[in-house]
Amino acid sequence: MTEATMAVDRVRLRAEQLHGSLTEPLMDSMNFLNEIAGRYPDAVSFAPGRPYEGLFDSAALTRYLERYRAYLATERGLSDEQIDRTLFQYGRTKGIIPELVARALAVDEDIHLDDLESLVITVGCQEAMFLVARALRVDERDVLLTVAPTYVGVVGAARTAELPTVPVADGPLGVDLDDLARTVGELRDAGRRPRALYVIPDFANPSGVRMNLATRRALLDAAREHELLLLEDNPYGLFHNGARLPTLKALDTERRVVYLGSFAKTGLPGARVGYVVADQEVTGADGSVGLLADELAKIKGMVTVNTSPVAQAVIGGKLLENDCSLVAANKVEREIYQNNLSRLLTGLTLRFPPATGVRWNRPSGGFFVVLDVPFPADDALLEHSARRHGVLWAPMSHFDARPEARNRLRLSFSSLPLESLETGLDRLRAMVSERLATG
């Protein structure tokens, strides 16, 4: 270290001396997409599923912290000393704002928790996914099902927990229940144990598809029949076109759904606060009964100890400022995303007449639209698109191993100002035209 230049011998590791997940394409996917965005900072980017930045408010952090302090003083009766301890010291493993998150779930989602102990506040939804994957992985027989195309983060979390993922087709309804039945059957015949199905019912990442109500009910029935847990991830549900649908968790009468919550899109991404509702009962070898959340908290203690109380206070303050309604907090954001979606769909129609062979789906909300193009939309084309045309997007092949995904790309419209969106579409058209001319 000091005098490192003098050192003759240095420790050298080979990739095969490190965990196998590290050399898998999945892990490089995220890196590649981030790295290319870093190399072309001036490109218009339809790549990342990030929230809109135009409403970030410099004064908000301090205001949220103050709001949460005031709440601890007035509603919870804490002294100044106790408040300081709450924010500065190590905190409870399950988190310090469960009552506020529970209120928001009741107000916005009609999800009513019997017991605050079923909530664990996590370092973003990503940690929640990892904790659940780790808990459900007993041995090499266990498998996590994921609706394909799949959010890459859940596959990575599961892989990090040694839990293989097996895709189930989404189909036009968001989940193909025949494929689910077939996949479960095949796995069980092979001695495997499908434990749960991961699904984003509202405007899925990356497909943008939303499940209708009948499909939600049918999925709950199918999960019961197949004895699967459902892992419901809901980062985009609030960004709808006016008609919300109940979450799986709100429809769940038998605690079959583990609800994965994110504040990254609706709260503040930089807080890195998420949560998991895991109200499933777990019976110990000694007959004692606890909650799955208790088990997740044990794992969390060994991964991150607890979620930053400062970061939780920021989210707590934002919730309090909006009467614990993220619907209320995101009124303007929803309008922006809906408007961007509408402009994107119109812009695509204007630029890509049927003769181009370019097609796309028409989600009614969320952050994503998927394009089918008459040529492979691979990493090489993305690199070219960035360098030559100044526009970035995400190859669907990163999220979907099926052959039909090779000609697909994902456009995210959430973080772009309108003028950039139009510029980006022009550049996308130039890239497609060039490709059609040379192809």
Place this chain on the structure above:
Amino acid sequence: MTEATMAVDRVRLRAEQLHGSLTEPLMDSMNFLNEIAGRYPDAVSFAPGRPYEGLFDSAALTRYLERYRAYLATERGLSDEQIDRTLFQYGRTKGIIPELVARALAVDEDIHLDDLESLVITVGCQEAMFLVARALRVDERDVLLTVAPTYVGVVGAARTAELPTVPVADGPLGVDLDDLARTVGELRDAGRRPRALYVIPDFANPSGVRMNLATRRALLDAAREHELLLLEDNPYGLFHNGARLPTLKALDTERRVVYLGSFAKTGLPGARVGYVVADQEVTGADGSVGLLADELAKIKGMVTVNTSPVAQAVIGGKLLENDCSLVAANKVEREIYQNNLSRLLTGLTLRFPPATGVRWNRPSGGFFVVLDVPFPADDALLEHSARRHGVLWAPMSHFDARPEARNRLRLSFSSLPLESLETGLDRLRAMVSERLATG
């Protein structure tokens, strides 16, 4: 969920359907110690290794955030919009304050990084431990050595990553190099792969022992000979009696040491920010060379995505306010801990004359002192001690499986005001007297 009370059928899980680590005593250790503290809130607690709370400053969070914003504006030349994006949006996986952490390492520890890319900012030091354990675990042959008695968090992190830990005796010098050689030999003969040795050279948790300089050098030599990485954890190094010793990392000329950093004791526990320096080269199957830190960042992306930029900004602000010196930032804290330690050692001498059979070590810094008592200091006695005598401590058997640990307990003196410390010692004497009278 809704109408849950009407539900006849409910999902029920059995403990054996969840990851094996969850039923291990280790996982319950932490829970038990936390839970008993929660049940006896009025007890004087020598149990948790928490920083002193008397210096927590309500105004500090806002001040640190403002200081960091000012730095981004003046030293880094960012616009208000870029600053908001830095704090509010998702951030770089490796973190946003590496240059400030690197400056602090140079100023306080004489550790000079060749490359900021070797730093990953983590969700506390705990996440750093998990990432390293995950990276080093290739298959069931791999083993992590830990100096015993051992910080329970590293065993838990390793267990969560399926990496078994094997103890190496500490001995009076902090690590018994003969036992290390013997243990490595036995493991290799059995076809196992000891990958690294975890060690806290400065005022170890739980033993309080500090390695002298000769032992540090000998340990580096031994690690080279045995082809082990060293995982150096250094949460307490600043809380010394006036004479600091170089860290292993500062003495490391061949990048053998992975340095695990914590701001929980020296920065602000509620920020949950730590870091890891992993400057080891990793050669890929294709011959490309990267850093171990790059691999750790890939895993981090799948566990927590990135450490909260808000939390990092708090730590960044505190570093900036103190010219990137945690030594400077902790001048008063060090005096408090040294004074508490001195009072504790004097208080023990006054209350436990040799005839009581109570003995203790005399660390020159840190947070912990270990008592040997002439009776088992087990969980049952702790429960009794809390209920009957109003004093909490930690049974060493939670950190050390060896038989000699059964009659030992750990006293932490870091978070107690002086008057509580004296009261706690009186109660401890009452407990010991009762035990000696009945035993």
